[in-house]
Amino acid sequence: MPELPEVENYKVYIDSTALHQRIIALDCRDSRLLKQSRSDFEAHLIHQEFKATQRIGKYLFVETTGDKILVIHFGMTGRPNYYKSEEDRPKYGHIQLTFENGFHFAFENKRKFGWWDLTGSIAEFKAEHKLSDDARALKLEDFKTSLQGRKTDIKKILMDQSVAAGLGNWMADEILYQAKMHPTKKVEDLTSEAIERVFDAMKTVIEVAIENDAHYGDFPEHFLMHFRKEGATCFHTGAEIEKIKVGGRTTYFSPQWQEL
Template sequence: MPELPEVETYRRYLETSSLHQPIEAIDVEDTRLLTTPLSVLQEALIGRWFIGTERVGKNLFVLTDGPFAAEKPVILHMHFGMTGDLEYYHSSVDRPKYARIVFQFRNGFNLGFICPRKFERIGLLNHIDTYLKRKKIGRDGLSITFSELAGQLRRKKVMTKPALMDQGTVAGLGNWIVDEVLFQAQVHPEKRTETLTDDEILRLHDAIQLVLTTAIRHEAQYRDFPAGFLIHVREWDDSPYDDVEAHKFCPRCGTRIAKSEVGGRTTYFCPNEQR
């Protein structure tokens, strides 16, 4: 599932490929992927152009400009579901597989919204903050401060892992990211938030920044992450190791990594260092 690092990669890709090109047409194969009626989407966007992006957690917001933009701002919202992606291509080549929504630019290039499993969504907004408030989405993982994180965690009385996965606590942290954050911070996933010390919350905050910036730097190619990351222990289809079993030990202390279920999600942790 695309998490914050993947969506940040998509954001940068869109900015380097698709800005300042007037939209000539929008082709939609399946209108169930739209949160705005197709006719409204086409009327609002055709003739406009993308001028920039914002990302909060797993949500990508594309800003537009064009006729009457000052009187009626239009923002395109993209959510990538479980397998969404973007592909910029010229109209002279074949349409990418699963490009179920295509923005056709006047210069002959297209931006395809890739929707393999049809869990992805696109729609229009007028105000980003209103949307975030309505959806109860908190501060982005890259921008949340220590004091903001501490305030969110201290007002809860739950296990730390589910608290960090709550998008209202901090936006953009998915299952593997939270496991990695807890591992790097040496905090047990079942530790109660009301018992977290200032030092533990500071370690969690630093680990969030470390994990997210590392993932973005490597464009979410997990096999390229540093050897000291827990992610190499997880059971990935594209694991770089021939003998996965031999790599199921803590890279710091050598203890066998434990696997359990916390908050209904498969969880990996070191039982020696995350007590």
């Protein structure tokens, strides 16, 4: 599933291809991918331009020259695609915009878990969906405040979008590995120093992932992603990686490195 790093790279891609071009047509092969009616999308997008993008967590907001903002959620397999010829429309490009310059913008969505929506305000959408500030922009004090009074596992907290918007399963595992933190450590038992260690690891993992275009093979050799499977060998201890369930999600960790 596209997480914060992938969506950040999609933002950069759209910024470099699809901005400031007049939209003249919209085609959607499956209306279930639109959170509002097709006629609403046509009314608010056709004859308008994309003028800027903003990402909060896994959501991408595309500001337009009209009075609505396009909201894109990429689901499991979503991605943007910009191309010139209609013949190049990707097989799973279920939503396509056509620009006045003859180019097209498609939303590829093979498994159809992604979707488009319209909102009048990013702040309003953020509040309605209980999103924190984006994890990349999150400040330490806000992170600490969001943990106050919590009595659950640290991994569950990291994946809570009201705490650190944009983090998903693999990122939470990686952050905790880099912080030497057991995934079932209770938040209420964390010292201020331990919280700062998790916060610093979160920032590091985010930046490494973005810098490497979320290509796991290019991550530093001590990153868990290189051996994130049951029975693999921990880089630091040589012990076996274990697999458990935390909050219903498959979780990988090194029991000797991440002691409880």
